Amino acid sequence: MEITVNVNGQSYTRDVEPRMLLVHFLRDELGLTGTHWGCDTSNCGACVAWLDDVPVKSCTALAVMADGHTVRTVEGLERADGLDPVQQGFIECHGLQCGFCTPGMMMTSRWLLDHNPDPSEADIREAISGQLCRCTGYENIVRSVRWAAEHEAAAEGETVTEDTSVEVQA
Amino acid sequence: MQVPAQFQYEKATSVEHALELLGRYGSESRLVAGGHSLIPMMKLRLAQPEALIDINDLDELARISVEEDTLVVGAMVRHADLLDSAIAGEHFPIFHDAERMIADPVVRNRGTVGGSLCQADPSEDLSAAFAAVRAEAVIQGPRGRRTTPVREFFTGPYQTVVEPDELLLQLRVPIRSSASAYEKVERRAGDWAVAAVGAALRLEGDQLAEVGIGLTALGAPQFHAPEAEQFLTGGPATPERFAEAGRIAAQHCNPLADQRGPVDYKRHLAATLTARALGKALSRWRGRNHQEA
Numbered sequence: 421m422e423i424t425v426n427v428n429g430q431s432y433t434r435d436v437e438p439r440m441l442l443v444h445f446l447r448d449e450l451g452l453t454g455t456h457w458g459c460d461t462s463n464c465g466a467c468v469a470w471l472d473d474v475p476v477k478s479c480t481a482l483a484v485m486a487d488g489h490t491v492r493t494v495e496g497l498e499r500a501d502g503l504d505p506v507q508q509g510f511i512e513c514h515g516l517q518c519g520f521c522t523p524g525m526m527m528t529s530r531w532l533l534d535h536n537p538d539p540s541e542a543d544i545r546e547a548i549s550g551q552l553c554r555c556t557g558y559e560n561i562v563r564s565v566r567w568a569a570e571h572e573a574a575a576e577g578e579t580v581t582e583d584t585s586v587e588v589q590a
Numbered sequence: 591m592q593v594p595a596q597f598q599y600e601k602a603t604s605v606e607h608a609l610e611l612l613g614r615y616g617s618e619s620r621l622v623a624g625g626h627s628l629i630p631m632m633k634l635r636l637a638q639p640e641a642l643i644d645i646n647d648l649d650e651l652a653r654i655s656v657e658e659d660t661l662v663v664g665a666m667v668r669h670a671d672l673l674d675s676a677i678a679g680e681h682f683p684i685f686h687d688a689e690r691m692i693a694d695p696v697v698r699n700r701g702t703v704g705g706s707l708c709q710a711d712p713s714e715d716l717s718a719a720f721a722a723v724r725a726e727a728v729i730q731g732p733r734g735r736r737t738t739p740v741r742e743f744f745t746g747p748y749q750t751v752v753e754p755d756e757l758l759l760q761l762r763v764p765i766r767s768s769a770s771a772y773e774k775v776e777r778r779a780g781d782w783a784v785a786a787v788g789a790a791l792r793l794e795g796d797q798l799a800e801v802g803i804g805l806t807a808l809g810a811p812q813f814h815a816p817e818a819e820q821f822l823t824g825g826p827a828t829p830e831r832f833a834e835a836g837r838i839a840a841q842h843c844n845p846l847a848d849q850r851g852p853v854d855y856k857r858h859l860a861a862t863l864t865a866r867a868l869g870k871a872l873s874r875w876r877g878r879n880h881q882e883a
Contacts, residue, residue: 421599437596438596438597438598438599438642439593439594439595439596439597440593441593441629444591444593460591460592460633461592461630462626462630462693462697465694465696468696471700474670474699474700475695475696475699476696476699476700477626477696477697477700480625480626480629480630480697480700481625481629481700482599482622482625482629482642482644484599484601484644485625485644485646487601528695528696546695547695549694549695549779549780550693550694550695550696550697550780551694551696
């Protein structure tokens with residue numbers, strides 16, 4: 421059946437079988453291979469992408485369920501002015517490791533910071549508790565997310581200061 | 591690569607449309623909500639429906655509200671929404687206790703309350719929670735709307751009273767002065783329960799006027815422990831009596847030995863978790879009613 425899905429701000433129309441999983445739609449139909457396909461059982465979370473603004477395991481959703489909806493993948497994380505702070509954090513703190521779980525980790529972490537800009541270590545661990553790192557290296561991932569939170573807070577602080585000065589001048 | 595077998599797919603646009611589609615496709619069709627139980631089963635060919643009727647767009651079933659003295663939880667409410675609901679947590683902390691331990695945050699974004707109940711997995715957490723607080727299920731079908739106590743909702747493992755041409759609309763929980771809690775033992779974060787117990791209670795003076803005990807993964811018929819409830823009702827709320835209620839619950843449940851543990855271990859958990867959930871509910875009751883412990 422024909423479906424139209426908005427992925428990372430771009431509309432795609434494709435003819436797919438109802439049984440096609442969302443992860444395969446993203447990878448095989450759209451060529452967006454940043455979303456990884458790992459365990460196939462909803463356990464590992466390598467396939468996490470956003471469906472209608474919340475992270476979901478795209479190996480347990482059907483592509484047809486996304487018809488008329490929006491999807492955001494790791495390819496849509498980068499900002500116009502450069503990398504998302506979460507992406508930068510993974511570079512700075514060596515959160516990538518082998519890289520397989522990274523796209524899913526980053527998508528969930530971006531969502532966490534959007535809803536909780538100052539998460540504790542426990543908050544971060546809870547948020548990614550449905551995602552497995554086979555390097556067994558969660559320490560660096562948690563540090564990466566904290567790095568992003570701190571740099572985002574600092575960046576917003578600068579913006580606020582600039583705005584105030586503009587007001588004073590006016 | 592695990593992919594479901596072929597099926598017809600229909601997207602329902604309203605409750606009436608969903609019922610019409612169920613009528614058209616018959617008993618070989620299945621409703622799909624979050625799909626987090628059904629789609630994995632379809633991948634493994636444990637389920638092979640000829641048609642899937644997607645009810646994800648039925649926003650009218652995705653609301654949590656209070657109607658007079660009743661908490662109403664729509665069947666399409668996602669687990670994450672029940673966990674985030676302040677009004678649900680205020681009246682029934684048992685739901686927040688349970689939701690915190692259901693799968694993981696990402697799965698909770700998609701899985702639904704109604705889907706969990708209709709799946710009727712013997713290890714499913716919300717079945718025991720809703721049984722403990724004596725909720726009612728509202729079911730719609732071609733013969734009209736009917737209401738069933740959740741305690742009579744389950745007819746066996748993976749079986750409920752919802753007929754193939756019917757749809758679960760909502761869960762209704764009477765809001766009364768009560769306190770509740772949920773205790774679970776799992777092998778690792780987000781796993782199915784090895785065993786879990788939900789408890790709800792209300793005191794009149796020093797006496798337990800009402801007690802609800804729900805059991806998960808313990809082979810309790812319809813997820814509750816009536817003998818233990820009867821034992822406690824009408825007497826004082828003491829640790830000794832909670833321990834005895836736990837022993838009664840353990841005696842009357844029928845756990846299976848599996849990879850999560852042998853029968854005697856699970857009975858031990860039934861007893862321990864029952865006493866623990868009752869104790870936690872009691873301390874919440876006292877906290878709310880400003881009484882000394």
